[in-house]
Amino acid sequence: MTALQTKLWCDVARLRAQVITIAVVVAIGVAGFVGMFAVHDSLQSSRDAFYRDNRLADLFAGVKRAPASLGARIEALPGVAEVKLGVVFDAQVDLPGVLQPVTGRFIGLDLPSVHANRQGLNRLTLRAGRWPERDGQIEALVSDRFAAARNLQPGDVVHAILNGRLQRIHLVGTAVTPEYVFASQGGAPDDTSFGIWWIDSQRMTEAFDMQGAFNQVALRLHAGVPEQAVLNALDHLLEPYGSLGAVGRDRQLSTKIVTDELAQLQVMGTVLPAIFLAVAMFILNVVLSRQVATQRSQIAALKALGYGDVAIAWHYTQLALLIAGLGVAVGLALSQFIGRGMLSLYDEVFRFDRLAYATDTGLVLVSALVAALAAAAGTWTAIHAVVRLRPAQAMLPPAPPAYTATLLERLGLGRFMSTGARMVVRNLERRPLRAVFTVTGIALAVALQISGAFWLDAIAHIVDVQFRQVQQGDVLVNFHRPVPLDAVRDLRRLPGVIDAEGYRTEAVKITLRGTTKDTAVMALRGDARLMRLVDEKRGALALPPEGVVLSGLLAQALGARVGDRVQIRFRLWSQRTVEVTVADIAHTMFGQLLYMNLDTLNPLAGDGNGVADAALQVDPQAMDAFWAAVKTAPLINSVFDKASTLTEFTHRTQRNMGVFSGILTLFAVAMAVGIIYNAARISLSERAWELASLRVLGMTRAEVSVLLLAELLAELLLALPLGALLGWGLASLMMRLMASDAIDFPVVIEPATYASAALIVLAAGVVSALLVRRQIDRLDLVSVLKVRE
Numbered sequence: 107m108t109a110l111q112t113k114l115w116c117d118v119a120r121l122r123a124q125v126i127t128i129a130v131v132v133a134i135g136v137a138g139f140v141g142m143f144a145v146h147d148s149l150q151s152s153r154d155a156f157y158r159d160n161r162l163a164d165l166f167a168g169v170k171r172a173p174a175s176l177g178a179r180i181e182a183l184p185g186v187a188e189v190k191l192g193v194v195f196d197a198q199v200d201l202p203g204v205l206q207p208v209t210g211r212f213i214g215l216d217l218p219s220v221h222a223n224r225q226g227l228n229r230l231t232l233r234a235g236r237w238p239e240r241d242g243q244i245e246a247l248v249s250d251r252f253a254a255a256r257n258l259q260p261g262d263v264v265h266a267i268l269n270g271r272l273q274r275i276h277l278v279g280t281a282v283t284p285e286y287v288f289a290s291q292g293g294a295p296d297d298t299s300f301g302i303w304w305i306d307s308q309r310m311t312e313a314f315d316m317q318g319a320f321n322q323v324a325l326r327l328h329a330g331v332p333e334q335a336v337l338n339a340l341d342h343l344l345e346p347y348g349s350l351g352a353v354g355r356d357r358q359l360s361t362k363i364v365t366d367e368l369a370q371l372q373v374m375g376t377v378l379p380a381i382f383l384a385v386a387m388f389i390l391n392v393v394l395s396r397q398v399a400t401q402r403s404q405i406a407a408l409k410a411l412g413y414g415d416v417a418i419a420w421h422y423t424q425l426a427l428l429i430a431g432l433g434v435a436v437g438l439a440l441s442q443f444i445g446r447g448m449l450s451l452y453d454e455v456f457r458f459d460r461l462a463y464a465t466d467t468g469l470v471l472v473s474a475l476v477a478a479l480a481a482a483a484g485t486w487t488a489i490h491a492v493v494r495l496r497p498a499q500a501m502l503p504p505a506p507p508a509y510t511a512t513l514l515e516r517l518g519l520g521r522f523m524s525t526g527a528r529m530v531v532r533n534l535e536r537r538p539l540r541a542v543f544t545v546t547g548i549a550l551a552v553a554l555q556i557s558g559a560f561w562l563d564a565i566a567h568i569v570d571v572q573f574r575q576v577q578q579g580d581v582l583v584n585f586h587r588p589v590p591l592d593a594v595r596d597l598r599r600l601p602g603v604i605d606a607e608g609y610r611t612e613a614v615k616i617t618l619r620g621t622t623k624d625t626a627v628m629a630l631r632g633d634a635r636l637m638r639l640v641d642e643k644r645g646a647l648a649l650p651p652e653g654v655v656l657s658g659l660l661a662q663a664l665g666a667r668v669g670d671r672v673q674i675r676f677r678l679w680s681q682r683t684v685e686v687t688v689a690d691i692a693h694t695m696f697g698q699l700l701y702m703n704l705d706t707l708n709p710l711a712g713d714g715n716g717v718a719d720a721a722l723q724v725d726p727q728a729m730d731a732f733w734a735a736v737k738t739a740p741l742i743n744s745v746f747d748k749a750s751t752l753t754e755f756t757h758r759t760q761r762n763m764g765v766f767s768g769i770l771t772l773f774a775v776a777m778a779v780g781i782i783y784n785a786a787r788i789s790l791s792e793r794a795w796e797l798a799s800l801r802v803l804g805m806t807r808a809e810v811s812v813l814l815l816a817e818l819l820a821e822l823l824l825a826l827p828l829g830a831l832l833g834w835g836l837a838s839l840m841m842r843l844m845a846s847d848a849i850d851f852p853v854v855i856e857p858a859t860y861a862s863a864a865l866i867v868l869a870a871g872v873v874s875a876l877l878v879r880r881q882i883d884r885l886d887l888v889s890v891l892k893v894r895e
Contacts, residue, residue, distance in 0.1 A: 110413070110421045113404075117425060123877075124787055125429050127780040128389050132433025132480075133440055134773045135382030136473045140437065141444035142375030144465045146368055148449060152458040153287075153364060159459065162284035163190065163227045163324035165333060166358050167340055170348025170678050171319050180323060183339050185331035190227040191320035193310045196291070196584070196744045198737070199275075199301070200265040201256060206733045208256075209291065209300050209744035210266060214307030215247070227324045228285040230304065231459055235260030235279025240306050245278045249289055251457055252301025253280040266303075268313040269586070270740035275305070282457050285324075288363040291744070298754045299747065348678040350613045351624030364456070366846055373843040377836070378770075381554060383476065385547050385777055386433070387484035389784050423485055430481035434474050441465065444769065451762055544785045545825045548867065551778035552829025555863035557836045558770025560855045561763045565756075567854040568695060571640060573752050579607070579636035579721030581732075582746035588679065588716030589741060597720055600735045602728025607636045608717030610704060617673040618664045625660060627674070627700040629707035636721035639701045641692045642852060649703040653689030659850055660698035661691045674700070680712040695850050771866060778870035786818050786878040815875050822871045826864045833863065 118125055174191060181189045192214055199210040217240050219225055230247065238245035248258060258264075262277045286302050311317050323344075327336060333354045340352045355361050408418055442465070449463045585593070594608040610629040615622060630637060630649055639647045639655065649655060654674070656666055666672065668688055675683040692701065708715045724732050736742060838853045845851075 110408075110417065114421060114424055114428070118428065124784050125432070127783050128386055128429050129433040129436060130776050131382055131386040131389065131780040132430055132477055133435075133437035134776055135379040135386065136434050136437025136477055137440035137444055138382065138773070139375055139379035139441075139476070140465060140469055140473050141441035141448065142371050142379075143469055144441065144445045144463065145448045145452065146371040146375060147466055147469070148445075148461065148463050149371070149452060149456065149458075150368055151464075152461045153368075153456070155460065156287075156458040157284045157361075160229045160231060160284045161225075161227050161326070162355065162361070164327045164355055165325040165337060165340065165352055166355075167323050167325075167344055167352035168194075168350035169321050169323070169344045171316070171321055172323075172344060172347035174318050174320055176343065176347075177320070177323070179343060180325070180340065183336055183343075185327050185336050186325055187328045188227060188326040190324045192322040192324070193307065193314060193316045193320055194322045195269070195310075195314050195586075197266050197268050198742055198745050199303070200737045201258070202262065202264065204256070205730060206747050206750065207737050207745050208298070209746070210248075210303045211286075211289070211291075211300070212266070212268065212303045212305060212310060214310035215304040216307050227326055228283055230281040230283050233280045233282055235277075238278055238304070238306060240308070243276050244273055244305055244309055245276045247279045247281045247304040248277055249286060249302035250280045250282045251289065251297045253277075255297035256301070265737075267737075267740060267742070269315065271313070272738075272740075273313065275303070282459070284360075285358075286360050287456055287458070288360045290359055290363070291746075296751050296754055299751055345677075345681075348681065350677060351615065353624075362848075366844075366849075367452075370844050373840060377840060377843070378554070378557075378773075381550055382773070382777060383480045385550060385781060386430075386477075387480045388543050388547060389484070389780060423482060426481040426485040427478060430477045431474075434477050437473070437477075438465075438470060447765075451765065540785075541821060544781065544821050545828060547781040548778060548822060548825035548871075549829035549832050551774045551781065551870070552826060552863050552867050553832035553836045554777065555771055555774040555866055556830070556833025556855060556859060557840060558767040558774070559859045559863065560833070560837045560853070562760065562767060563854045563856045563859055564851060565759050565763065566856075567852055569752065569756065571642065571695065573748060575640045575646065576638055577636075577721070577748055578638065578723075580724045580726075580748055581722045581736075582637070582719065582748070583722065583736070583742045584719050584744045584746075585717075585741050586743045588713065588718045590716055593741060594717060594720055597722060600722075600739075601731035602725040603732065604723040604725055605636065606720050606722045607631055607634055608704070608720045609634065609637055610707065610716070610718045612679075612707070612711065612718070613677040614700065615675040615677060616660075616664070616700065617675075618666055618670060621664050623660065623663060623698060624677075625698050625700065627654070627702055627707065629702045629704040631704050636723055637719075639692055640694070642695060643693060647690065647692055649701060650689040651703055652706060653687040653702075655690045655692050655701040656688055657697060657699045657701070658691055658693040659848065660700065661688075663698055666691070674710075676711050682710070682712050684710045686710070693850070695852065697848055774863075775866060775870045778867045779874050782818060782822070782871045782874035783877060785821070786815070786874060789817060815879070818871065818875060818878075822868065826867070829863070829867070830860050833860070 177189055177191050180186065194211060194213050196209055196211050198207040200207050215230075215238065216225070217238060220230070220237055232247075233250045234253075235247070238247060252258070258277055258280075260277055260279050264275045264277065266273050266275050281304065283302070289297065289300055289302050291300055311319075323340075325336070325340065327333060337352045337354060341349055344352070356365065405418060409415075442463075445465070446463050449461065453461050583597070588610065591608060594606050597603060597606040607630075609631065612627050612629070613624070614627050615624055617623075628639075630639065632649060632651065634649075639649060641647050647655070654672065656664070656672075660666070664672070666688055668691060670688045671685050672688060673683060673685050675681070686702075704717070736745060834853065834855060837855060841851050841853055
């Protein structure tokens, strides 16, 4: 072992506390990077294999009703390799032992193809039970996630209202399909209220009077075929039959939700680890710069003995790489814990065929390289100082700092400060860059804590807006087709119903200056109370008697402004095309939607005064009788129970976000301790002679500790407001990077979140201060003063 290697291990032993704290910061950065990207890669590979093995279609389209003979024309479109026609309808389902009905999406299943193992596109994978048989009773499969949420087992019997007729459904198995990884009616997935059911396609066509017709089509394209041309041709073929608009796989609801989840993982796996590695780079720079300053005489001796600049620089680089290597090793081990824990949460959600955690070798190498580069960059200043030192120069003690009056003293404020306060201010002003970096590092720890906790605030805001301001009704119901307004009066006669308001949601195509979007228009009563249009900033808006209101996301996509004339084509029933004026733009959080007064829309649609949906206010004491009546109402197609949906949504988000927030809190504490402890230890090593002298002059240990730790307290207090600002900025950056064309998440941070983040970091500072206080109490006065001499 050479002399430099011996010195390296001696330095590591002497700096072991600082080595550990820096390595922990590096480890957290590596763990976050490797863990989140490993989860991302595991999910992505599982998703791709699941889509491939189960032959997920490339294009999807819904239509009101089209003849099955149209399938041949669709298959003849250039670039189309395979076509699958289907019949799909939503219906309310009565589950045994469950008070309120739930909504089921019933899909026709070609049983001969299933039993012959040639399902075609969007194939099912049987998870439990058996395939349905075509005999006297209606047998069904149900989506695996819904069955798990509702504790359904093969052999259970449920009842469903299929096209107005009550049917007995025998559950024989559970299945998964790539088409419904996330089962949703258009909002957030809710496995307790919405499930997918597959029954014999012949029974489906008979139940819904769809003989010789279809209302859903899926296409597979030949490799390399541009999908947009096929989308346009498909939409053109289906338009006379009431097309809902053809979409590619990237815009199909389930696949889009999965893609958005993966994109969020990428953002978190990039932004958050970058913060930790940047902080580790700064701490390494400060520690090694101080190491070089205290070892000037040793460096001079080494150079005098013939060691070159490269050898000595490499010696200090090795120290940084050793710390980074320790951090990488711990980080890789920690990444397994983080990654597997996160994947177990996702496994409950995605339900792919295979979902196994795996860390790619390339990911490990990239993390090690990034950590090594960060360590090298952090030590560059110190290495540069080593190379510049000449033996004769290094033998001399460093030039004493020039003590001049501080800015506050020059402004005449010095007389209002105590001696200790002037010492603190002078030390901060003597090393402004170090103070700035320390304050910024502590502020980043605060920001990290805020960025993890603000999700709960944002979700609480979303719940308040969507479930308490927009949807003020207790129950939403949907009909198969627009019904007369008399149907709303019938709903008011149901047991427990206090009020009922009809509204209408219609699929439309909107065009402005050559830009076209497939979307929907929601038409509400002018005096709507139970279902309202709410602007996030302005509150509830009254719909104008004329014109249309665009959501902010739709207006942004179209480049629309108030006063523009837009063209609207109704896609399902009348298929009329009209022009209306943009009367307002409402900043809503979800969807690219249009809003219109119901009295304005019905004449424009040209298909009579009707409604397709209704919002109901129900007496909580009469819910049992109300649900019993709803279960026998033949016109009601699907049901949305706000209370149960809100309970499930809150439970799921608070659990998942609580875990995520807890992990980031631990990371923020570790980073704060690493920064504060190292800053205090470096300050102690630099001011040891000064503090020892004050002790000899009669100051107590507590008084000396206050002089040192007051500087740390000042940096902490300066960091807290900066951390709050950086926290808001980091949350805004993450929201911008995770932005979607269908969701505009608000950045909402409650005062309690700022306060808790500040208190957590302050607590970390107190712990660090107590650790350093022990070092001050153990200060060997004689040894310290001898070193100075």
